[in-house]
C-alpha cells in the first residue's frame with residue numbers, strides 16, 4: 280500500500296509517541312528474552328582440546344536492553360535463525376522501522392541480505408528512541424562489518440580478519456586403505472600424508488597396512504572469521520599396526536625447529552632420505568666396474584643414477600652444510616653436502632642450483648637444493664647421487680643410514696612440558712574411540 284508507506288516515511292514522532300515507544304521497549308525488555316548463541320565446541324588456542332567441531336546450541340538470557348555506561352545508548356543482539364530474513368532479524372533489535380528500511384537500502388546491507396546465514400550475530404547500538412548509532416554484522420567467511428550512522432548517511436567499516444587455530448582430534452579404523460579411512464574420518468589429506476610420512480621410518484604404509492589397524496590424530500585447523508580455511512599441523516599421532524602401537528608427538532626445540540619424536544623422546548626423523556628425488560627410478564646402480572656410457576671404458580660407478588626429467592627438484596637427503604656448488608669436470612653442475620659423522624653427499628649433472636645456494640649455507644633434510652639436468656659427462660637428464668663416508672664412495676642403496684641424533688638431555692624437561700598433554704590425549708582417545716568402534 281503505497282499511501283500508508285508514504286505516510287510512515289513522512290511521519291515525525293511527537294514527544295509523547297517517543298515516550299510511549301520507550302516504555303514499550305522497557306516493558307518488552309523486562310520479559311525473559313531468550314536468544315540462541317551458537318559456539319563451536321572448539322577452543323581458539325592449541326592448549327585446549329575438543330573432540331569434535333560440532334555446533335553447540337544453548338539458550339541464553341540476552342542482555343536485551345543494556346544502557347552503555349551513561350551514554351544514553353542501548354545495545355541489543357539478535358541471532359539469525361534458520362529461515363530468517365535479514366529484515367526479520369533486524370526487527371528484533373527494536374530499531375526504528377524507518378532506520379531499518381534505510382539500512383536495508385544501503386549497498387553493504389543489500390549484499391549481506393543475500394548471504395546471511397543462521398547462527399550469525401547482529402549487534403545494534405541505538406539511542407533511547409531507537410535511532411541507530413551503529414550496527415555490527417557477523418558475516419560468512421569475512422570479517423565483521425560495522426555500519427555507523429553519520430548525520431544522514433551510513434559509513435561502513437570492516438573489522439580485521441579474526442584468525443584462530445583450533446585443535447581437532449580424530450580416530451579411524453582401516454578397512455581398505457589409509458586414505459579411505461582418513462577420508463571417512465574427515466581428516467584432511469595434508470594431515471594423513473604427514474602421519475604416513477612420520478611413521479615411515481618404522482612402517483611402510485604400502486606393505487604393512489592391515490585391515491583393522493586403528494589410528495588417532497591430533498592436529499590444528501586454521502580458521503578465519505569462524506570458518507575453517509586450511510589444515511594446520513599434525514601435533515600427535517598414533518597408529519596401531521597389527522596390535523603394535525606407534526606414536527609420535529611434535530616437538531619444537533629452542534631454535535624453533537620442529538620434528539616428530541616418540542613420546543619417550545626418540546627421534547622419528549631419518550638421518551638420511553634414501554633418495555634425493557620424490558619420484559624416480561634407478562637407471563644405473565652403484566658398481567665397482569661398469570662400462571661408462573660416455574667414456575666407453577670400464578670403471579667404477581661411484582654412485583646411483585636416477586632417471587628423471589630436466590627440472591625435477593633435487594632434495595638434500597640429510598641436514599648439512601653446502602661444501603661445494605659449482606661446475607666440476609664430468610660431474611657437470613655439482614652440489615656437495617657435508618653432513619655430520621664424516622658423511623658427504625654428491626648431486627651431479629644438475630641443470631641449475633636452488634636460488635641462494637652457496638658454499639657454507641646450511642640446508643635441512645628435504646630442502647630443494649637443485650634441479651635435474653644433463654650437464655657434464657651425461658647422455659640424458661638424470662641425477663647422479665653419491666654418498667661418501669670418510670671420503671670413500673658407498674652404495675647409497677645398501678648402506679645402513681644413520682638415524683637422526685636423539686633429543687639432548689638438556690631438552691628433556693622442555694620436551695615433556697610440550698608433549699605430555701598430547702600423549703595423554705592420545706591415550707584418552709584410544710580408550711574412548713576403540714571402545715566406540717568395537
Ligand SMILES: [Zn+2]
Pocket residue numbers: 563580582583584662663664
Ligand atoms: Zn652416475
